[in-house]
Amino acid sequence: MSNAIDFDDFLKVDVRTGVITRAEPYPEARKPAIKLWVDFGGDLGVKKSSAQITTHYTPEALIGTQVMAVVNFPPRQIGKFMSEVLVLGFPDADGEVVLARPDMTVPIGGRLH
Secondary structure (H helix, E strand, O other), X not given: OOOOOOHHHHHHOOEEEEEEEEEEEOOOOOOOOEEEEEEOOOOOOEEEEEEOOOOOOOHHXXXXXXXXXXXXXXXXXXXXXXXXXXXXXXEOOOOOEEEOOOOOOOOOOOEOO
16 A cells, blocks of 8 residues: 555645547657647636557547546646646556546536545
8 A cells, every 4th residue: 555645635636627629649758648638617727738648549539538637736848848737547457548537427627526
C-alpha cells in the first residue's frame, strides 16, 4: 500500500470531467503523445493537456470523448506545449495508458467525489 493520506488531502485534488473538443498528434514530444483540448465548462473552460496515449487512441477518435483530469496542478511545459491539466489513465497489461473516464455521460465540469 502506498503512503496513507487523510480525507482533507484527498479534497485538495480537484478531479473534474471534461470533453475532448480538439486533439492533434504531438510528434515533437520525447515519447509519442497527443495534444488535447478539454472543455470543462463553466469558469474552467477549455484547458490543454499532452497525453502519452497513442497506443490505444487516435486524435480523430478522441473528439467528443469524456475524460477525467486533475485541474488544479500548476501548468507544465511539455516541449513547446503548455499542459494545463493532467488527464488521468491507468496502465494496461503492457504498461500503455488507458484513459479513466465515466462509464455514462455526465455533465462536464463535475467534480469527483
